[in-house]
Amino acid sequence: MKNKRNIISDDGGMVLVLILMIIALITLAGISSIDTSTTEMKTATNDVQHKIAFYIAEGGLDVASELLEQNLCCPSGFTEDEEDLGEATIGITRTTALDFWKNTTMSDPSDANRDLFFPNNYGSAPHTNITMAGNTILGMGSALQMAAGYEGKGKGAAGGGGHIVYDIHAQHLGSGNTVSELMIQWRHVIGQEEDCKY
Secondary structure (H helix, E strand, O other): OOOOOOOOOOOHHHHHHHHHHHHHHHHHHHHHHHHHHHHHHHHHHHHHHHHHHHHHHHHHHHHHHHHHHHHHOOOOOOOOOOOOOOOEEEOOEEEOOOOHHHOOOOOOOOOOOOOEEEOOOOOOOOEEEEEEEEEEEEOOOOOEEOOOOOOOOOOEEOOOOEEEEEEEEEEEEOHHHOEEEEEEEEEEEOOOOOOOOO
């Protein structure tokens, strides 16, 4: 009777099966956590790239508003570059229209349609395109008189003044195929121009 084995109490193979199941569960948990962390890393990277594109587009609006004010100081527009007729380089910014302050119709910025872009030698690197257009509006209490009933009188303006309200659009094409587009309205008070610098 010593050779008889009790099947119920014989657990020699069961420990091996239990260890293999535990190893399989730990492996699945590890693979799942690696997959989750990879997805989270891609999400974080995309979020950073989109934030960078947003803030560069926002900075483009600041650059555009300053260049708009500078362009308004030059009634005939900026002085063109000698090598590129119809364009001007100001710092790292390039204008594709010398007198963009005169624009009255708005269009969305793109590589094919822009008033300004920077950096001026971007090649295929990230860059920002800008378009703008404005309309003249009389201020409260303003009036224009172009002719009068008396000889030599007229062509006057009442005290309210006028301003030009511009829509400025900036589009940044960033790394990882990110695109950020922003728009602001900019108000220029007519008569506040300085001397032309460009």
